Amino acid sequence: MTVELGHFSLVxxxxxxxxxxxxxxxxxHRNDHDLMMVARTAAIAQMLLVGIAFAALxxxxxxxxxxxxxxxxxxxxxxPMLYKISGTWGNHEGxxxxxxLILAVFGGVLAWFGGSLPPALKARALAxxxxxxxxxxxxxxxxxxxxxxxxxPAVDGRGLNPLLQDPGLAFHPPFLYLGYVGFxxxxxxxxAALIEGRVDAAWARWVRPWTLVAWVFLTIGIxxxxxxxxxxxxxxxxxxxxxxxxxxxxxxxxGTALLHSAIVVEKRDALKGWTVFLAIVTFGLSLLGxxxxxxxxxxxxxxxxxxxARGVFILALLLIIIGGSFALFAWRGPSLKxxxxxxxxxxxxxxxxxxxxxxxxxxxxxxxxxxxLVYQAITDGKIxxxxxxxxxxxxxxxxxxxxxxxxxxxxxxxxxxxxxxLRRLWVAAVAVLGVTAVVWSQVxxxxxxxFLGMALAAWLLVGTLVELAGRIRLFRAPxxxxxxxxxRLPRSALGMxxxxxxxxxxxxxxxxxxxxxxxxxxxxxxxxxVTVAGFTYTFEGAQPTRGPNYIATRGTFTVTRxxxxxxxxxxxxxxxxxxxxxxxxxxxxxxFWGDLYVVIGDQKNTxxxxxxxxxxxxxxxxxxxGVAVMVIGGAVSLSDRRHRVGAPSRRRADVxxxxxARS
Amino acid sequence: MSKxxxxxxxxxxxxxxAAYFWRGLGTNPQTIPSVLIDTPVPAFSLPPIDGRDVGxxxxxxxxxxxxxxxxxSWCVACRIEHxxxxxxxxxxxxxxxxxxxxxxxxxxxxxxxxxHGDPYTLTGDDPDSKAAIAFxxxxxxxxxxxxxxxxxxxxxxGPITADIWKNQLWPIVQKLRGE
Numbered sequence: 001m002t003v004e005l006g007h008f009s010l011v012x013x014x015x016x017x018x019x020x021x022x023x024x025x026x027x028x029h030r031n032d033h034d035l036m037m038v039a040r041t042a043a044i045a046q047m048l049l050v051g052i053a054f055a056a057l058x059x060x061x062x063x064x065x066x067x068x069x070x071x072x073x074x075x076x077x078x079x080p081m082l083y084k085i086s087g088t089w090g091n092h093e094g095x096x097x098x099x100x101l102i103l104a105v106f107g108g109v110l111a112w113f114g115g116s117l118p119p120a121l122k123a124r125a126l127a128x129x130x131x132x133x134x135x136x137x138x139x140x141x142x143x144x145x146x147x148x149x150x151x152x153p154a155v156d157g158r159g160l161n162p163l164l165q166d167p168g169l170a171f172h173p174p175f176l177y178l179g180y181v182g183f184x185x186x187x188x189x190x191x192a193a194l195i196e197g198r199v200d201a202a203w204a205r206w207v208r209p210w211t212l213v214a215w216v217f218l219t220i221g222i223x224x225x226x227x228x229x230x231x232x233x234x235x236x237x238x239x240x241x242x243x244x245x246x247x248x249x250x251x252x253x254x255g256t257a258l259l260h261s262a263i264v265v266e267k268r269d270a271l272k273g274w275t276v277f278l279a280i281v282t283f284g285l286s287l288l289g290x291x292x293x294x295x296x297x298x299x300x301x302x303x304x305x306x307x308x309a310r311g312v313f314i315l316a317l318l319l320i321i322i323g324g325s326f327a328l329f330a331w332r333g334p335s336l337k338x339x340x341x342x343x344x345x346x347x348x349x350x351x352x353x354x355x356x357x358x359x360x361x362x363x364x365x366x367x368x369x370x371x372x373l374v375y376q377a378i379t380d381g382k383i384x385x386x387x388x389x390x391x392x393x394x395x396x397x398x399x400x401x402x403x404x405x406x407x408x409x410x411x412x413x414x415x416x417x418x419x420x421x422l423r424r425l426w427v428a429a430v431a432v433l434g435v436t437a438v439v440w441s442q443v444x445x446x447x448x449x450x451f452l453g454m455a456l457a458a459w460l461l462v463g464t465l466v467e468l469a470g471r472i473r474l475f476r477a478p479x480x481x482x483x484x485x486x487x488r489l490p491r492s493a494l495g496m497x498x499x500x501x502x503x504x505x506x507x508x509x510x511x512x513x514x515x516x517x518x519x520x521x522x523x524x525x526x527x528x529x530v531t532v533a534g535f536t537y538t539f540e541g542a543q544p545t546r547g548p549n550y551i552a553t554r555g556t557f558t559v560t561r562x563x564x565x566x567x568x569x570x571x572x573x574x575x576x577x578x579x580x581x582x583x584x585x586x587x588x589x590x591x592f593w594g595d596l597y598v599v600i601g602d603q604k605n606t607x608x609x610x611x612x613x614x615x616x617x618x619x620x621x622x623x624x625x626g627v628a629v630m631v632i633g634g635a636v637s638l639s640d641r642r643h644r645v646g647a648p649s650r651r652r653a654d655v656x657x658x659x660x661a662r663s
Numbered sequence: 664m665s666k667x668x669x670x671x672x673x674x675x676x677x678x679x680x681a682a683y684f685w686r687g688l689g690t691n692p693q694t695i696p697s698v699l700i701d702t703p704v705p706a707f708s709l710p711p712i713d714g715r716d717v718g719x720x721x722x723x724x725x726x727x728x729x730x731x732x733x734x735x736s737w738c739v740a741c742r743i744e745h746x747x748x749x750x751x752x753x754x755x756x757x758x759x760x761x762x763x764x765x766x767x768x769x770x771x772x773x774x775x776x777x778x779h780g781d782p783y784t785l786t787g788d789d790p791d792s793k794a795a796i797a798f799x800x801x802x803x804x805x806x807x808x809x810x811x812x813x814x815x816x817x818x819x820x821g822p823i824t825a826d827i828w829k830n831q832l833w834p835i836v837q838k839l840r841g842e
Contacts (some may be wrong), residue, residue, distance in 0.1 A: 158790065277673060280673075282671075319681055323677055323678065323681065325676035326677050327674055329670060329673060329674070330667075330670045330673070330674045333670040334666050334667050435740055582706065
């Protein structure tokens with residue numbers, strides 16, 4: 001019954017989306033306030049209806065309703081409750097429902113809190129959202145219905161891929177989707193602005209926080225995926241440049257560019273057409289990420305033959321959304337009036353350079369991902385593009401970006417001069433030399449990539465702190481004065497400092513782990529020892545053990561350094577009988593300078609000897625910590641009062657109210 | 664004027680890409696490379712299809728040169744390929760193992776084999792694409808030549824015909840047997 005209720009709610013949501021997509025547009029055109037207000041009601045109704053539909057499906061998974069096909073295919077009564085719930089979106093149908101749920105929630109939130117928006121812009125943006133939702137409701141209902149019943153019901157479910165039974169991966173897709181769908185807001189605003197023919201500072205002020213929200217979620221989502229790959233796949237690596245990862249990375253690059261170009265629109269009234277273009281591209285890449293890659297179309301043309309209805313539907317939808325937006329952009333874009341002019345050496349110039357490099361990087365990833373397909377379409381030849389291509393393209397693009405990132409924030413708006421900025425960065429240059437010298441003395445393996453990464457990380461981190469120090473007049477004013485300035489710093493400025501510093505820390509982690517990873521593979525009998533990166537590992541033997549829905553071999557290792565105990569590590573190799581699959585659970589002991597990482601493999605002979613792989617992953621923790629700082633930076637910037645509801649009016653009140661409050 | 668052209672570029676690039684994709688759909692998918700060529704068969708273990716006792720696992724593929732054929736009762740091209748696989752089975756040239764892929768119902772595969780004949784030495788049931796994903800299968804039918812050490816040596820996309828067998832697959836099987 002609840003399942004039918006969910007299905008029915010989804011059909012109702014489709015109808016509501018149709019209303020929301022048409023009447024408010026008419027209202028905005030005629031300047032009829034009542035018609036425009038339909039958007040608000042409809043968006044909230046959609047949010048509730050899709051919420052009911054999603055809750056119904058989650059309920060079916062929680063109670064293991066094996067009369068529902070999707071539950072049978074992806075769940076099992078033995079699974080822990082957390083993974084029963086996460087199983088809801090661990091498959092195509094359920095993940096599509098999650099996608100439209102997030103879309104509806106974003107629409108609902110905009111409708112609810114968007115009170116201070118110009119009514120016509122709001123009505124149009126919500127109408128565009130409704131059209132997106134309409135397309136995807138139709139897709140779900142016609143080709144991927146999660147509420148399909150199974151007659152007769154099954155006795156038990158067929159489980160969920162055990163690799164997916166993991167907290168990292170249970171929450172990886174929802175965060176990615178929050179990011180992907182979050183960019184739909186920027187997209188809807190961009191289309192609404194094109195229909196209206198106007199992009200101004202107020203528009204940018206609305207687009208930026210939504211983009212920032214999406215960016216924060218996407219950053220978390222991508223990192224959860226990388227973190228999961230790191231500890232679960234048992235290779236000690238965290239990024240493989242595979243199409244699925246690239247698909248989430250492209251919207252991240254474009255979204256990062258959008259985040260920065262929107263600043264220029266807001267502050268300087270320039271780069272309007274470009275920002276609108278980026279908003280369309282970012283969401284287009286998000287769609288590509290969700291649909292083309294997930295459906296397998298991108299990785300294999302053959303997926304169409306397997307499920308032609310879905311494939312063709314998705315392709316048609318993408319063609320209409322992206323092609324339609326670009327057509328609208330070509331038609332209406334030229335009428336967007338550019339405002340402020342600026343010199344190449346200026347804050348705007350720096351942001352533009354950032355945009356160019358990020359866009360080229362996104363394009364390079366797109367080409368690298370699509371190239372095998374395109375190449376084959378042209379020449380019938382075979383080619384495969386792997387990490388060497390991406391590393392060769394990426395490093396030359398990211399290096400200048402990171403160099404410029406330290407300089408850009410030091411430049412004034414409109415017109416700047418490089419030399420004073422560079423003079424202020426002498427500390428950063430000293431840091432680069434210092435870090436290079438320290439690394440030189442510590443490593444035996446001379447990796448250019450590693451040195452470059454460490455040097456850039458030091459440059460960016462210190463450069464960012466120099467900018468902060470300048471703002472709060474550190475060492476130039478009494479320390480109490482500096483601290484007071486720090487406390488009063490606009491949250492958006494603080495957010496930038498944190499995000500840039502976080503990236504620097506993450507780059508150090510990437511460089512260290514990428515260049516100086518140590519790997520030892522050997523057969524160890526109980527009692528054997530092996531020394532990796534100064535740590536001595538003793539294999540204490542392996543015992544069979546069992547979990548709720550798996551059986552495992554657990555190997556125990558004690559680690560010492562110079563005779564002093566460091567850690568006891570327990571690595572598992574699990575076997576899930578229902579799914580007939582094996583997974584490795586690496587044992588990881590994080591330290592400040594790197595992770596000790598142990599994987600246990602097959603038993604070699606009867607005396608208990610096992611294949612073991614032992615890694616030392618230097619600096620890897622810095623990567624996770626750096627991303628966490630970036631995300632905190634994004635959140636801090638979001639809390640800037642200029643982004644809060646009704647900010648302009650409240651700020652005016654502050655100017656008058658502030659003095660009295662202090663006295 | 665030039666500004667207008669500038670705003671047209673995204674649309675033009677996108678349409679060109681879409682056209683390529685569309686063309687890509689029409690081209691012969693046999694040219695898709697497989698990264699798995701010359702790598703050991705990924706570890707898998709499939710349950711038997713309904714009504715049988717023995718499934719198919721990666722360990723079954725070691726010891727002699729064999730073919731692994733991905734099929735499904737829903738797959739039209741497999742139906743076309745089927746008579747030739749029956750001929751191969753009758754001539755007893757090389758063992759063919761079947762992976763019954765993406766059946767929506769447990770009985771569909773077995774009854775398909777009952778109706779048209781069973782060319783397979785061992786058959787595994789793979790409704791959720793576990794082995795298929797490990798093999799990097801992009802569609803059905805597909806056939807892998809696996810050597811005696813369990814290493815994938817060749818991937819045939821699409822139906823095997825008498826012609827393809829004689830000119831492409833059989834020479835490879837012979838060569839691998841000589842190794």
